[in-house]
Amino acid sequence: MESASDAELVGMVLDGQTGRYEVLVRRYQDTMYRHAFGMVGDADAAADLVQDSLVKAYTRLGTCDPDRFAAWLFRILRNRCKDWLKSRRRRDVSLTDQDVAAPGSADPLRALEAGEAGRVIVEALGRLPEGQREAFLMKHVEGRSYEEMAGMLGAGVSALKMRVMRAREALQAMLGDQV
Structure with a gap:
């Protein structure tokens, strides 16, 4: 199933094979983390934002165009990151030793x-x-x-x-x- 397209996997999940969502998570999780970290500059927040985005995507999967799953997923992530930045009123990436x-x-x-x-x-x-x-x-x-x-x-x-x-x-x- 790792070789199935995003659209096929989305279709399977919508047809009740909910375990197939894990394949999509594994496919995009690392890239999403790098993207979120690049936007927010905070390792813990980036991990949380990715998790929140994946959960939101799962709950809203029925609204997704299966052929544009990646674009839809990253739009959710970008919006979550923007919301986080607004709530923190941060524009600069701050670094701490733990980051x-x-x-x-x-x-x-x-x-x-x-x-x-x-x-x-x-x-x-x-x-x-x-x-x-x-x-x-x-x-x-x-x-x-x-x-x-x-x-x-x-x-x-x-x-x-x-x-x-x-x-x-x-x-x-x-x-x-x-x-």
Whole structure:
């Protein structure tokens, strides 16, 4: 069942095979965590937001277009992250010792933070406008294509290329020779 498409799995879950939802969870959980952590900058909050989003997606699965499950799921996650940021009134990513992963971490963004240069980069990412930060992380940390990003974010490919380019320019201006 691991090779079944998202649409097939959604159909199975809706037909009463609720255990198939676990396949979807395993398929997206790590990517969702990286995405949430990139948006909120807090490891515990990111894990909670992913869990909340997966539960909400399960309870609302009947409203989903099965052919666009991933885009729908990430829209739920993005909205949860935005709500969390609003409630915390935070725009910057704050780092504490417990948020920083050890070198060799399986999570590329957290591994990046482990060094001093990584901390500077992550802090600079936190100062980017949300749309630029999100596009930059999806492209350069998650390794997504612009087409995938467009489907998940509901934006055009050219708009996403522009956001990534502006994020790069802003990061270069902020970081200069620091890295």
